[in-house]
Amino acid sequence: MIGPQAGERISEYVLDELVGAGSFGQVWKARHHIWKDEVVAIKVPTDSQFVRNLQKEGCTIHGLRHPNIVRAIGLDPYTDIPYLVMEFVDGLSLAEWIQKFPKGMPSQPAQRVLIGLLQALDYAHTNGVIHRDIKPANILIAGGADRPVDGISVDDVKVTDFGLGLAGQITTNTIMQSGSMLAEDGRSISGTLAYMAPEQRDGGQVDARSDLYAVGIVLFEMLTGERPSGSDMPSHLRDGLPSWVDPVFTRLYTRKDRRFGSAADVLRAIEPVPARSVYAEPPAPSSQRPAAHRRASTIVSCPSCHEPVEPGDNYCIMCGAQVAATVRRCATCGGYPDPGDQYCIHCGSALSVTGR
Numbered sequence: 001m002i003g004p005q006a007g008e009r010i011s012e013y014v015l016d017e018l019v020g021a022g023s024f025g026q027v028w029k030a031r032h033h034i035w036k037d038e039v040v041a042i043k044v045p046t047d048s049q050f051v052r053n054l055q056k057e058g059c060t061i062h063g064l065r066h067p068n069i070v071r072a073i074g075l076d077p078y079t080d081i082p083y084l085v086m087e088f089v090d091g092l093s094l095a096e097w098i099q100k101f102p103k104g105m106p107s108q109p110a111q112r113v114l115i116g117l118l119q120a121l122d123y124a125h126t127n128g129v130i131h132r133d134i135k136p137a138n139i140l141i142a143g144g145a146d147r148p149v150d151g152i153s154v155d156d157v158k159v160t161d162f163g164l165g166l167a168g169q170i171t172t173n174t175i176m177q178s179g180s181m182l183a184e185d186g187r188s189i190s191g192t193l194a195y196m197a198p199e200q201r202d203g204g205q206v207d208a209r210s211d212l213y214a215v216g217i218v219l220f221e222m223l224t225g226e227r228p229s230g231s232d233m234p235s236h237l238r239d240g241l242p243s244w245v246d247p248v249f250t251r252l253y254t255r256k257d258r259r260f261g262s263a264a265d266v267l268r269a270i271e272p273v274p275a276r277s278v279y280a281e282p283p284a285p286s287s288q289r290p291a292a293h294r295r296a297s298t299i300v301s302c303p304s305c306h307e308p309v310e311p312g313d314n315y316c317i318m319c320g321a322q323v324a325a326t327v328r329r330c331a332t333c334g335g336y337p338d339p340g341d342q343y344c345i346h347c348g349s350a351l352s353v354t355g356r
Contacts, residue, residue, distance in 0.1 A: 003046045009033060010042055010083050011074055024050045029088060040073055041088040044081055051082045058084045060129055060162045068120035070140065070160040089158045091143050094222070095136035100149070102225045104238050109152040110222040111242070113141065115267065116157025117215060122263035124159075125208040132206060133161060134214035135195045136221060194227060199256055209259045212266065216252025219245070228253055244271045 003026050008015050013030035016039075020027035025045035032038035045054050058075035065071065074085035094113060097105065104110075117139055124131060131138075138161040141152055193201070197213035200206050220228045223245065224237040233246045248269050251260050260266045302323055332349040 004028070004044055004081055010044070010081055011076065011085065013040055013042060013085065015042065024053065030085075039088045039090075041070075041086045043084045043086065051077050054082055054084050057162045061086070064124055064127060064129065064162075066120060066123040067155060068116045068157050068159060069124065070158045086160070087158075089140040089142045089160070091141045091147075091156070092145050093137050094139040094141060094218070097141060097149070097152075098136055098221055098225060104223045104225050106149055107223065107240075107242055107245075109149050110219075111270065112152055112154045113139070113157055113222065114215070114219055115270065116154045117159060117218070118263040118267050118270075119154070120157070120159040121208070121211055121215070122267065124162075125211070125263060129162065130206055130208060131159070131162060131211050132200065133192055133195070134159075134211050134218065135192050136218060137161075139218070197256065208262055209256050212252050212259055212263065213254075213256075215263075215266070216249055216254075219249055219252065242271055244269060 004010065004015055006015050006017065010030065012032055012034075014033050015028045015030050017029045018026060019029050019041070025043060025047065028042045028044070030040050030042045032040075043054060043057075045051050055075070055077040058072050058077070061069060062072040062075070070089060071087045072084065073087065074083070076083060097113075105113075117134075121131065121134070138159065140158040140160055142156045142158060143151065195214040195217050197206070197210040200210050200213075217227055220226075220234055223234045223241060226237070228249075234249055235241050235246050248266060251258065251269070252266070260269070330349055330351065
């Protein structure tokens with residue numbers, strides 16, 4: 001499978017610039033072929049073994065509607081060039097930000113990044129999805145490459161690359177840095193070795209706490225410029241860190257039964273910073289959205305937490321409360337299709353008018 005070229009059209013979009021590449025394939029910046037100001041990211045696999053991962057990632061993030069998670073826009077794993085269309089995040093990855101600060105990022109921006117990451121994981125875990133590949137390269141910071149570090153806010157944090165995500169009993173044999181890898185007893189291992197929890201490296205059962213172990217490594221790396229080694233605490237390598245850092249790191253970077261039980265528990269253990277702004281993405285005019293994704297433009301409020309929700313959402317993206325009078329489900333796989341879908345995005349089954 002050969003990768004596409006700049007200027008090539010995929011679906012409604014024309015490839016503009018290659019912005020990322022790895023063993024899985026490529027990520028392109030692309031523009032709508034008519035609405036030139038509509039910019040997206042398109043992921044394409046360059047090896048047929050990654051097509052299934054692309055499909056699984058698209059289905060996973062399609063069901064995760066949260067401001068700190070890169071959103072899915074389109075997916076077709078069956079065309080000549082399989083693709084996943086995603087929100088384009090104009091900025092740098094956390095890995096690139098860490099490279100700017102070899103001795104560690106300033107603590108306040110690092111804290112805001114941590115909070116955005118934990119909010120994304122809390123939502124994903126609550127919805128039954130374990131990321132399994134949390135690392136700085138998979139955490140994007142929106143806002144442009146030239147912004148000052150102090151300008152980073154919680155809202156700028158976007159978690160991406162759910163291609164190895166574990167939902168229910170779905171598993172994958174792909175490991176991002178080392179190809180296919182098995183534990184001694186034959187169980188599959190997925191993730192990036194440097195950030196893997198011990199149970200993940202051993203091919204054991206992973207859960208939300210496995211992602212939190214990786215969060216501990218990310219926290220250490222943000223604040224010191226290097227990954228943890230031995231019994232060092234962040235404060236051993238850098239003076240003047242907030243008092244919460246070492247205790248939080250200690251309960252993240254530890255054996256599974258001693259870790260925080262949830263991302264929400266970690267958030268409660270962090271000293272407060274200025275509250276995140278209320279997220280309400282202004283809907284694009286219907287003429288500027290692909291027909292398959294047009295929705296009503298009126299923003300309503302969740303009856304439980306009063307955060308904005310869009311008509312057509314089944315659940316509030318902030319608190320998880322049901323906001324639809326009737327939740328539309330696919331009778332075949334139990335997925336949650338959008339109101340206008342004729343086929344289930346998860347399994348491809350034809351949907352009735354009621355979605356059942």
